[in-house]
Amino acid sequence: MSLTPQWLDELRARTTLSTLIGKSIKVQKAGREYKACCPFHNEKTPSFTINDEKGFYHCFGCGAHGDAIRWMTEQRGLPFMDAVKELAAAASMDVPAADPRAAQRAEQAKGLHDVMQAAQDWFVGEMNGADGGGARDYLKKRGMRADTIKAFGFGYSPDSRGKLKRALRDFGDPMLVEAGLLIDPEATGDVKRDSYDRFRGRLMIPIRDPRGRVIAFGGRILGAGEPKYLNSPDTPLFDKGRTLYNLDRASPASRQTGRVIAVEGYMDVIALAQAGFGECVAPLGTALTEHQIERLWKMVEVPILCFDGDAAGQKAAIRAALRALPLLRPGHSLCFATLPQGQDPDDLVRASGAAAFESLLAQSESLVDRLWNHALASSPLDTPEQRAALKQRLSEYTDVMTHGDVRAHYAQIFRERHDALFFARRAFTPIPQRTQRAQRGKVDRRGQWQAPIAPPITETRAIRATGTEAMLLCGVIAGLFRYPDRIKAHLEELSALRIADPAMAALMEKLLAGAMREESVETNGLLTILGTGELYNRAKGLLRADALTFTFTRKKADENRARRDLDEAIRVIAAGPEIDAALAEATRAMGEDLDEASYLRQQKLRELKAAHAQRLADLMQPEDTV
Structure with a gap:
């Protein structure tokens, strides 16, 4: 139809x-x-x-x-x-009828569904029978519970060329061949032999469509031999490049968790489901395809790809990343969780519990970070030519992106990171700055504060006087006293800050005024401006090496790293009120006129707020001693 x-x-x-x-x-x-x-x-x-x-x-x-x-x-x-x-x-509407050819295909598919279900029932019976002891022992060794074995429909195919063929003979050889259950020698030119069972001596795992119907099988060999896993061939029911294993069970689970996790194989999916992660799927013996990526995006906008930490697993991860590039569109991306070297998901949850896997997912790497890190690791960066090659690799990533806005943002981020790495420019930041610069306050050349010309539509809030944001502000001001050259580099952002703590606000005003009055600013010069009162004592307290845990507040620190960390801290503390103001305005606009555009804008800002919260949390993590 x-x-x-x-x-x-x-x-x-x-x-x-x-x-x-x-x-x-x-x-x-x-x-x-x-x-x-x-x-x-x-x-x-x-x-x-x-x-x-x-x-x-x-x-x-x-x-x-x-x-x-x-x-x-x-x-x-x-x-x-x-x-x-x-x-x-x-609604009293007629659903469009199927054309005759579509009806014929549907009838054929119905017959094949009956064949596959009959095969599934037979495989389950064989595993529970006398010949299935090896399969049962294998599942016991893997720690599979009885409820898991039943839910995922494990079965067993005896090591025989004709047992399944005889058991399902009522369907006829042609249909069994079309379903992928028998191998037809005539297809390979061997006309002297009869058709025979495709799966022999294997643990059988049914592959189901989104409606839960069996459409194919995966078979794992129990003894020695190759291949270790054998999948059904493509059939009228089964296209392995468009099918994801466990999709029928993962779809409802993902609606509850708000995420979907793609892992490498069947047993990874099943082990994770037994550990409580029901939203897992896997490709079927191939790298993740474009069709499978699109299918994941129908479930969630940013699925998690979880691959092994070995070379093969990381190669599969970057292959999936590259395949996704032409498909990227606003809101839809990928992120990557990497398993410890030598461990699969089953190893991890059995050794360390479900919390260890949950922690791994929480540390997932964004697509832009995965691409950047892969490009950095591809070759040395010692010579100008090698650095130029890095820029070319990054351009190759963006060239294949078909959505203009997505391509532009990736190109901007890559350019800023490249320049920050090699030309000491401002480090990467995805936080947008307010475009109405005339509305910002500033310090004039005489060091006098000038109020903004007009307030924004939604006024930005003040930096809080308590909590993690206040602690970060203390660190930033201490860092500016220690590295005063960063004041002019961030003059616009610092001038726009509203600070709830009066003492900290006064310190910031003195820093800005001092930087504007002098061509070159030094720490002692800034302290002199403060005189000998309360502000001076507050500044001296912030400058104590043991007062805060940031790299840029320590006496003995790598200066290049400290300056980079201070730059990031300034951008994070400046962005928080801006994002909150933009989100409040977007939410207010949605309340007045709820349409798709206002909804998408609010969703983007919510994502931006979550990303900012993570950046703030990362900055507050204690650093190892430098």
Whole structure:
């Protein structure tokens, strides 16, 4: 059947979203919209909004967002076509009929599904029978629980050329060959032999489609021999480049966790599921393909790829990264978790528990970082030619990106990192600076503070007087006294800061004024400006080597590193109020006019706020002694 975009739009238009959702949860009128307590997360105050006019719902608390069809698939858990059929019936619309050729293919597929299910039942029976002792011992050795064995449908194929063929003879050889269960010698030119079982002497693992139907098998050899794993060939039901193992179970699990994890193989998926990570999938004996990446993006915007720490695993990770580059679009990316050398997920969770794997995921590396680090490690960077080659490699990454905005941001980040590495320019930062510079305050040449011309739409908050942000501010001011050349380098950002602590605000004002009055500024000169009062004592206290744990507050530190760390700290502390102000403005705009553009802007800013929080946390981590 062919569901055109026009037909789907008509279906959405005929569906009153508030009525549909009201069948499952209590909704109440709120102006032109409806509100309810969000069904996707626990809350007491309604933050879930339904807009019938625009045809979508949105939760300001957890970010859940979608239309009528998505409500049926996400909240009701229906497959897409079942959701469409139910909505169409309620809207008195006929679902477009399939053409004859499509109907014939569907009938053929139905027969093959019956064959595959019969084979699955037979393999399970064989594993539980007299011949399956070796398979049962293997699973016991791997620590598989009985409930896991049942849930994932483990079976066994006896070491025989014809047992399966005889057991399923009612289906006929042609259908068994088409299903990939038998090998047809005639296909290889050997007309003297009969067809025979493809899987022999192997632990059998069923591969299912998103609806949970068996479409193929993976077989692991139990004794010596090659290949270690054998997959079904491509069939009318199974395309290994488009299929992800465990997708049927991982999809509902990912809706609960908000993430999906791609690992290298079946047994990795199963071991992690047994350890509590049900949102795992795996490619099927090949590198992650473009189709599989797109399928992951239908589940979450930034899936986690978790590969082994050996050379083969890291090669697979960078291959997936490169394949994703032409597909990148706003909001959709990849991140990478790397297992310890010599360990697979099963080893890790058995040795260190589920918390160790959770910690590994928390340290995932972004796609831009993975590309940058791979480019850096590809060759030495000692000569001008080698450094130019690095820049060329980075350009090759961005050249294949098809989305203009994504390509521009990657190019900017790579350029800033390259220049910071080799030309001592400002280090990389993804935090946008406010473009309305006329609205910033500044210090004039006489050292006098000038107020901003006009306040922004949403005024930035002050740097807090307590907590981690205040501690970072103390470190920044101490660092500026120790490295006063960084004041002019960050004059605009520092001038724009609003500081809640009066003493710290006065210290910053003195630093800015001193830097503007003098051509070259030294620590002692800045201290002299403070006189002998309370500010002087505060500054001297900050300059004590044991006062704070940052590299830029220590007496004995690598100066280049300390300056880089101080630059980063200034950008982080300046960005926090800016992001909060932008997010507040975006949230206010959404409240006035909830549309896709305002929703996407708010989501971007929420991601930016989370990234900023991580940068702040990273800066507050104690450094090893330099």
